[in-house]
Amino acid sequence: MRAATGQRVQAAMAQRTCGEHHEATPAKQLNCFVRSIALIERVGNALGTLAFTWATVVLLGGYPTVLRPMDDFWFATTIVFLEAARMFSRNNRLDYQVFFYTRGAVRPVGWNGLLVVVCLSNVLVNLIIMTRKKRKYSPTVMDEFRRAMITMLILTAAIRQILSVGALKLLSETLRRFASLWSPLVAIILLVPPMTYGNDNFSIGEWMVFLLLFLVVLLLTVSRLRYPRIIKLVDSTLGRKLASWRRLILNLCMLASLVMVLFVQDDPVCLGLMMGYELYALVVVSFGNLQIPAAIARVVLALLRLVPHNYYGHDMNNPAKMNLGPSLYIFYGMVLGQGILYIVACLFEIFSFFPRRSIARRVGFRGQWGVECINLYYAYAFEKYMNGDVLAPKKMSLNRFAMDCLHSYSPKMQLHGVRIMHGLLQRELSKTRTFSKLTTSTETMVKLIKMLDWTSPENSTVRLYAAKVIAELSKSLRVTAIPGTVQIVSALLNYGNQHKRGNPLLDSDGEQGEVYDSTLNITDNIEKCLNAVSGSGNLLETQEDSTGQLRSFRHKCWILRCWQRISESWEIPQEEPLTEQALLPVLAMTIIYNLAGYDQDNCLEISRASELIPKIIGFTSYCRSNTTYADAGSNVLVKSSLKLLNRLTSIDGEIGTTLRHNISRHPFLLGNLAEILRDSTSSPELRKLGAGILRNLAVDVNTRQEIGRIQVVINGLMQTFLMPDGLSTSTNADPLLRKVAGQALAMLAMDSIDNCLAMLREKRFAFIKELTAIIHLDRYRCVSASLLRSMCLHARHELQLSDLKELSYALREVLEKVLVANRAEIGFLVGLSSEICKTVPDDFARELGHGQIKQTFVKCLVDALNENMEVSDACPEISRSILEQTITMMEYDSGYASYFNHHHMSKALSMMEQMACCSANYNIFVGDARLTEAKEPLSSLVARAKQLMAFR
Structure with a gap:
């Protein structure tokens, strides 16, 4: 497992040059x-x-x-x-x-600028009409008009700065929303005085146009009120599709009002003044x-x-x-x-709009935050080039910008930095370069790890994306370089964790608190993320995202299709919504999973982390109402915790032994796993992970016995393993699930009389018959051979006559497979044939004799022994199984000794005796850890075999 991870890392490193070239473009x-x-x-x-x-x-x-x-x-x-x-x-x-x-x-003029031009134009035309009503073009009135005109020109030049982002932030959100909501309607109402007093020849048709304009703006304004009844009424009146065009319709109404302002009076001088002012205002508000x-x-x-x-x-x-x-x-x-x-x-x-949109699309940034990130990078690069050397400028990159943002003191810039990192890590063309830049910067890694410990609600979005970045980087991260990493990641498991149900006799009300997780409500969290990156847009208006609704019927209009083709080169894709994978506990378990798969020292730190294992196991509670998440989130939590436990229980060496011990002693783990196996509606992946955990824990003798006492586990594993592939239901459709369940059964049956009897006494299955049928399948041959061997070894006295017949029928298949078996299979098949020889010796001898394979079989045993003198952790029982088979055959019939002598078995035994070591006395190795010791030492078997050969 660890070797495979190393190969993947090396492959990624080998592709780095290509990735750098593509990403830098x-x-x-x-x-x-x-x-x-x-x-x-x-x-x-x-x-x-x-x-x-x-x-x-x-x-x-x-x-x-x-x-x-x-x-x-x-x-x-x-x-x-x-x-x-x-x-x-x-x-x-x-x-x-x-x-x-x-x-x-x-x-861009934008909505705010257009609204300012419309309002100021309407105010100016009202001033002109008031001036004319006093005295037409008298010197005094003209002086007042000139002063008012100059004031309007100055006000127009200054008002865009007054309505800047910084100034608007000084206003409360309620006041900003009020201005955004009612300003269009006020701008239309300001047309009433000039239409009434400015032109006496205003026709009924023109009044009807104004009335229609007023009603449309009024209706759109009312539709933005946050009342369900009003929203329902507007939807039924306008239709949902038309309501989604709200912003476009308002813009058209404001442009129409600008045109109407020019025709509310019949004086050519005033008409020229208004046209000049409107052009001046549009130009001025476009100046930044x-x-x-x-x-x-x-x-x-x-x-x-x-x-x-x-x-x-x-x-x-x-x-x-x-x-x-x-x-x-x-x-x-x-x-x-x-x-x-x-x-x-x-x-x-x-x-610069075009290259900025181009890089946003090519790098894969989405939504409003993607646009703002590229704009910030543009400003960052411009500032660097303005202050740097002209002939030898500094190299700029999104990676460098993200790292600088991360180390800034602005929460907004820190959020942008961590989101840029996350975005770059999602693209194959930029992933390797970003991965290399971040993992080689200890300062950046320390900053990201510290962000995981930011517990204030306003930092929830930053913490969420920092966890996402760490989840990607943890595939090649050594936590020993950053002390306290595992403890900080472990703390993320507290967010939204189970409600503690205290003992009524020990706990009083109010003692148990609940840790708030900002990612509990996925929809709310999406809105929070969007609001966190807002601030550069139009703060006067309420943010409305109607793009998704527009796309649903774009194909109905050829104009929209043409516009879509034109805008494909610069349109930014919408941001993907957050899923249950964004839950902080899920990200924390993903980080630990990747750390455990990368380095042995990481596993040591994980084993030392206090309360980490109980937190992980706490999420394996299946179909119980003790979590604060919705059903989809609970399923993801269960899957993530099982996946992590499966990896932790498969760790090699002494560290793995320690982890398995800490995991197995949890009082509720086996019950939770039994619940998953018992539920036939659970997904195959959950059942596979649960069976894999049981298989890994069963390498320990004591844990093996404890698991075997839970009959639900035995029943669930047997039902999964013995179900034929052709008749598999949706829960057993995965062949790998069946194999893992068989492996778990094989580990439980190993050296356990009670577990073997529990399997054999299961009334719903003819266990021996099913196993002898499965042994014909290459995928499950080793598993079924191991189970049959354990049944013959530990439950021989419980075998029925029908079971013995099934063993006899399967014997020829077993002997033939021994002759052609590879190194991985021969230990299991020879071990099975040895136990069958003890169980039905006459049938064994008959098969060897009738099949004319006696010489070939003996030679195969001797050759296999010579090839497997050294004990390996993958196949530790090969030499032991061959010796037991040899002893059994010679004890049954002394004539077999001559066959073994003919093929130089004595020489092989002498060599085995010289090379025997203490490692040969163990049946199971996990890495370099020896777990299960055989009842009889290998040296004793060698001595018995030599004695039988010499005696006979």
């Missing part, structure tokens, strides 16, 4: 794009700094008296102050991002900061002086103006170049 493309934008901005910054120095030293310092005050002086001064603001704000990263930063210079306006200002100021280039005025021969023209040419040229570079960088940044 999408990140490399985005990195090149980001580096290009950063390089353009840095060149623009360099030109700006040089222009600032040139203006302050050469122009304002060298020509302060000859620069004309009406143009060049104030142009240069304005540019100097503008550049100084950029340079000084760069010392503070937050200020620089707010005012002068290419990344985020342009952002002042980078583009400042760049446009630089270009305009530079062109205003470069195009006329009358720098000398009327005093061209003034010596003080020598070289003034070239100096101004150079200055305005640098300013023009700086502005153009900034504009180009901002245009490139707009198209």
